[in-house]
Amino acid sequence: MDHKDLDVWKKGMDLVEAIYAFTKGFPDEERYGLTSQMRRASISIPSNIAEGSARKGDKELIQFINIAIGSVSELETQYLIAVRLTFANKNENLEHLLSEVKKLLLGYRNYLKRK
Template sequence: MIKNHKDLEVWRKSIDFAVDIYTLTEKFPSVEQYGLVSQLRRAAVSISSNIAEGAARNGEKEFIHFLHIALGSASEVETQLIIAERLHYIKTDELVVHELGGIQKMLMGLIKYLRAQN
């Protein structure tokens, strides 16, 4: 049984990931401050935020719903990173895709685990 979102490794990793995104987007052109930078940061923060909100809800069904939202935010970040790469704001080796992929796998694993509990 999950007692607190802070007990979840996926939550901790998604916090680290959001910090990494903030650091990465500091290099973006100032013209993107209210565009891609803002979108990337909001989506990255949304991953851990939805994990926390879902864990605080009453029942696994609601938690699973919020985990799916977090998974959607992760896919949004992935898409925005690809766009940033194509615009030459970041290089392929700067992409945090490996870290993001790990978070996505952990979210899917947690969803499967919670569904099996029902």
């Protein structure tokens, strides 16, 4: 299956867009700090799904899915830091999307392990 057909990849792409919009208003001095980190972590999620899907087998794909799970966990923490530092207000839609992507990744990994 092409990675672009996977719901988890599509939601990951939605998350990238949401993070770019969320970080747009961060202070200029955070351009190379939290803004950059959050954007890179979000990009890592669909990128690792795509790279893992292009590999030979499920074992390699699972490894890349695990990396994507790590990236979404990192991104959740960075989101909470941004809110604590008052760079942005809480965003329930973004929180829901983070949770949804994490659940989809975990579900996809479990599916691959049972195959």
